[in-house]
Amino acid sequence: MTDTKTLQLDAPIEHSLLEGAPQGLTGKPIDRVDGPLKVAGRATYAAEYALDDMAYGVLVSAPFAKGRLNAVIADDALAMPGVIDVVVDLDTFARNPQQGGEEEAPTQGVRDIDYSGEHVAVVVAESFEIARDAAHLVRFDYVEGLPDVDFDGRLDEAETPPPSQMPPHQETGDPDGALAAATVKVDAVWTTPSQNSAAMEPHASIATWDDDERLTLYG
Amino acid sequence: MKLFDYARADTPEAAVQDMSARFIAGGTNLLDLMKLQVETPTKLVDISRLDLAEIEEIDDGGLRIGALVPNADLAAEPRVRERYPVLSRALLAGASGQLRNKATTGGNLLQRTRCGYFYDTHARCNKREPGSGCDGREGFNRILAVLGTSEACIATHPSDMAVAMRALDAVVLTLAPGGDRRRIPLGDFYRLPGDTPQIETVLQPGELITHVELPAPPAGRQTYRKVRDRASYAFALVSVAGVVAVEDGKIASASLAFGGLGPMPWRDAAVEAALVGKAPGDAAFAAAADALLADAQGYGENDFKIPLARRTLIAVLRELTEDAA
């Protein structure tokens, strides 16, 4: 067990960040400054900047969960009126960039597919409706592998991760002993569906090049 | 969504002229499926403004409900709340406020399964693509059917309203191209999947549902019980619409329909035969459950629906006969 430090916060503490921050705000129920814009529908989210002559992109997913993607065949999609391009490059297409984890460039390359729905190309068209329709016409040449989705069957391969920089405050009791000694025992397994922490707004971005070949991204 | 021709019909007769066209009214199921290219109609006929949104009295206190009456309005209609509370409760248990405001009576009957393999155009599905196979049988089939299934398909029908209407002996009124009008008891309206799960009803191409009729209100108590994963805004795992009358200590009549169990609202005369003439009590209720589930077949993840259906039916029967004369 580490040493425990305690601090009592029942009076102002001189020379502390808590007290040095803008005065009189901590603990006060103030309205959010972005409130009126948000409740009136005037706050601008990532896909809501109205630029001239916008094109629309719809992402294309691999039709399998595990395997090797050899080619993305875009001929039929490109032939649809209103389609501007189908962006395909198996080696440079961004591969689910890890939020906050990348430092120089996103991980690229989609030749190896590892999950259902993995994005491998984008259809660009004059309207959302055309892009969405054309995305269904994209075809694939691939070798399908066997996805491994057996969580329960591989629990014996689970590892305890190494300690991180901040050791946890941790106490372990004796659940087996307590259960054995209990007057009433209920031993069952309940499962819940997997949960994602994800805000309501779908990820979106607007990209625009200017005359000096400078790219501005709205996100 | 594939391109389509769009036209608005001014009369029901005009609406049924083109047998290759699909009708759109509320659109809350059709557009969902069209966005995913599960449905790819080439022509849509907008019937949403036709004069089919009234609820009229018919003989003996029954009601004729226009096919375009929104689900929300049907649930809130005083005569439905009063005479057919099982229907009001079933409607209120379904979908969300926004969807109930838009979905129509006719559309609710015709909504399609929510089976994940039907929805996934990369999966094998005999309903969506006849002959391709059924990935549901050996797949994630927790929400799929345990009664009325076939080698080709184990999908469930997702409607709550249709289950209550089945218990109420509803009749579907239609107008066919050529002008013929039909009266189709709801019990004859849906088809078992068999070898042709892509054919879900007895409607002919271009045939329009114009009304649903409810006969005079039945005797006895009515209830709708829906068991699902969430308290709201989720489809039924198992549901029961029940109407039971007790006279002189015996069950005089019973009408029971089930959701979540089969490819259509499920009703079985053997269930009711096990109850009529018997004293209310767990012996009769267990016999009814035995009759319901005699041929039930689970596919792995949905095995639980069988004991769940038993318990839900018995609970409904207890509720409907508690302290009854």
Next chain:
Amino acid sequence: MHFTINGERHEADPDIRASLLDVLREHLQLTGTKKGCDHGQCGACTVLVNGRRINSCLTLAVMHQDDEIVTIEGLGTPDDLHPLQAAFVSHDGFQCGYCTPGQICSAVGMMDEAKKGWPSHVSDDLAGDVVLEDGEIAERMSGNLCRCSAYPNIRDAIRQVWEGAK
């Protein structure tokens, strides 16, 4: 196509497949109404059509040329907030704010339904008076999801306006 939105007439020339939601956002620059799921499951796209709350993602724009459409922009502006918009601010009924326009439009429609005496799934008596306590509000608003978990504050905001209007 032509549309009457927030009392004003608008013209647009969208694809026949365009949803009402996409016409609002992409053709008319009325981006207050949000796209969360595009399949009628989240409620972020809720608008009022002829006074009734609907999911604008699950309807074709072409079918609504004769309707009165009200969006979040029509309920109030940052300088002149609708009472429900103001209540959402004072009760902190949002964090990211993306579900918020849909919540507010849906609540306006919902309170109208309650005023008409419509029962809900959780009402004990189908014919009784409507009492908008927590459970009723939660049920009637179940078609509007919030990922930031502002639900308790959303219910407080709605209840305040409902009680204030009585």
